[in-house]
């Protein structure tokens with residue numbers, strides 16, 4: 656065969672980042688990347704990754720270009736190998752991926768990145784997987800990526816099977832019934848020094864809080880499901896802050912400790928609480944990085960963004976609505 660599978664330009668996909676309201680941290684199977692706890696997230700419209708995959712006859716090695724830089728990634732190769740195995744394909748691939756936001760700085764670029772890769776690589780290989788199969792494939796790249804296959808409010812299941820085939824995400828609620836705004840306060844553009852994968856392995860091995868983290872997850876998930884089902888924003892926000900602070904307690908009590916916050920992070924947390932004292936329904940969440948994500952009603956987003964922008968240590972803010980699931984972009988043009 657002379658032309659690449661999927662046409663000369665392969666296939667391109669866009670996926671959006673997500674942030675967890677109930678957090679994932681810890682794995683029950685490291686090799687298959689199966690989470691030890693479930694999680695619930697919202698997909699963000701403003702933060703996305705575009706990825707193109709082309710399987711090229713004659714190419715000797717897989718090539719991965721991230722934001723125009725040639726990069727090595729075992730996880731990208733792992734996902735490509737799974738796709739090749741399923742498609743019965745031996746060609747190496749050229750992968751180009753671009754984020755429209757800072758990479759590796761607690762904004763879930765691996766979530767949008769691996770969701771886009773799963774969709775683009777499958778299509779470029781001529782496969783037509785279900786969204787559930789795409790979620791399982793994306794999970795092999797990054798746990799949070801399983802959630803970015805879907806838009807709106809999304810739940811990730813741990814499953815119980817040893818092969819991880821029941822560890823996938825599912826939509827909980829579409830964006831339309833309950834629009835929400837997320838104001839991201841960026842307090843650093845530097846990529847983090849400890850990856851989430853290493854960080855969570857350390858927490859599991861060393862934090863005395865880890866068993867309690869796993870034991871209490873089911874309750875948090877049930878509460879959040881109820882908050883979403885009843886469109887109860889104060890309940891959603893309070894639970895999101897609680898899950899975030901519980902996660903950071905776990906991180907802080909790991910050895911060595913994982914301190915993802917900087918001074919701007921803490922100042923932004925206080926800004927959110929001060930706004931709340933003034934009667935504005937706004938809640939924060941923070942991931943494995945120093946950025947603070949404030950959750951609020953769309954009508955309050957401009958005011959929240961102004962208050963965060965004026966907070967010492969906040970470099971810029973970005974406001975996002977909830978976004979769609981991953982999709983193919985005019986593939987095989």
Ligand code: 2P0
Pocket residue numbers: 674675677678679680688694765766796797798799800851852853902941942943
């Ligand atoms: C989350 N995070 O639920 C949590 C909260 C960060 C803090 O999922 O090892 O990049 O690739 O499965 O998905 C970040 O972890 O980790 C993450 P891997 P991932 O969003």
